Amino acid sequence: MRRLGVSLLRLFCRPPSSCLLHSSAPVSQHIQDLSGPEHSLLDRLYKGLICGQRASLAESITLVETQHPRKKELAQVLLQKVLGFRRKQESSNGGKPVAFRVGLSGPPGAGKSSFIEVVGKMLTGRGHKVAVLAVDPSSCTTGGSLLGDKTRMTELSRDMNAFIRPSPASGTLGGVTRTTNEAIVLCEGAGYDVVLVETVGVGQSEFAVADMVDMFVLLIPPAGGDELQGIKRGIIERADLVVVTKSDGDLLVPARRIQAEYTSALKLLRRQSRSWNPKVVRASAHTLDGITEVWAKMEAYRDAMLSSGELQGRRRAQQKVWMWSLIQENVLLHFQNHPAVREALPLLEQKVTRGVVSPGLAADLLLKAFSESSP
Secondary structure: OHHHHHHHHHHHOOOOOOOHHHOOOOHHHHOOOOOHHHHHHHHHHHHHHHOOOHHHHHHHHHHHHOOOHHHHHHHHHHHHHHHHHHHHHHHHOOOOOOOEEEEEEOOOOOOHHHHHHHHHHHHHHOOOOEEEEEEEOOOOOOOOOOOOHHHHOHHHHOOOOEEEEEEEOOOOOOOOOOOHHHHHHHHHHOOOOEEEEEOOOOOOOOOHHHHOOOEEEEEEOOOOOOHHHHOOHHHHHHOOEEEEOOOOHHHHHHHHHHHHHHHHHHHOOOOOOOOOOOEEEEOOOOOOOOHHHHHHHHHHHHHHHHHHOHHHHHHHHHHHHHHHHHHHHHHHHHHHOOHHHHHHHHHHHHHHHHOOOOHHHHHHHHHHHHHHHOO
């Protein structure tokens, strides 16, 4: 971690004349001591990525997901090169994004994987390249994850115009991983013009994906009890589109009722956008009814947001949100690994659990030990 910090300081703390922010030189020139094999690795990944090679994309995402300090440096070099390539693409596209990012969330059993598969197959049939980033919950005890989305999306996983990448949440709140945002950038660099992000669960904290996508879609199954109470208000407020899934057979009547309930509920919420009113539609991955309509609503949303400039503004705001999220995560990790904190922590934890010291006082003492021993 120390080596990474030194490299980042070298990268950003140079005089303005040579700083990356004011220079067109490649970022790799600002990271010291890149070896020959490292240069070869980055060149191979970058060239394979922009040529649309799925193997290079998978290897690149693995690189950005690593916790190894040196590999994290290499991942940032690769990301900067891909960002530069994407900026050129957007410039030739009139300054508009070349890819459409859609986040999907919903309670377990809503049929997210089935819905994504039929939508993905429809889109690849229309000439789109579709990337699916699926985040699976991790075990609290072992840290393991089933990563079963490729198994559930059998047809889409065999489609050469689709890319499916399951990733474990690894304890990250918000239903996404800490590197999902970077994986989206890599998928766009590889030429995928529709990126679908499937998240973990649904609740007050499982909609962090809304801060990294252009459109947030909430999937709701019919006949699930008191739906309006079961789904928290926070996630409904962030939804740009609500899809009532499994709308076929015996569930058709309950699906229509749920559609009417959510349509009424959304009218009571404050609008997030000047250009778009959230819609509620029904769809069935089994009979394919409503799937075309769902995509038509998504396209209408994208066109409205692009023409008003809101989509571009949302992306700029999202980048700042995720910068601060990563800062908070890394600062906490640095704090936990600080020698003074590690020395004082066991005794203070014991005193807190026995009720001798309040949690607030213990936190203040740890912060004081950290600040006094830091240079």
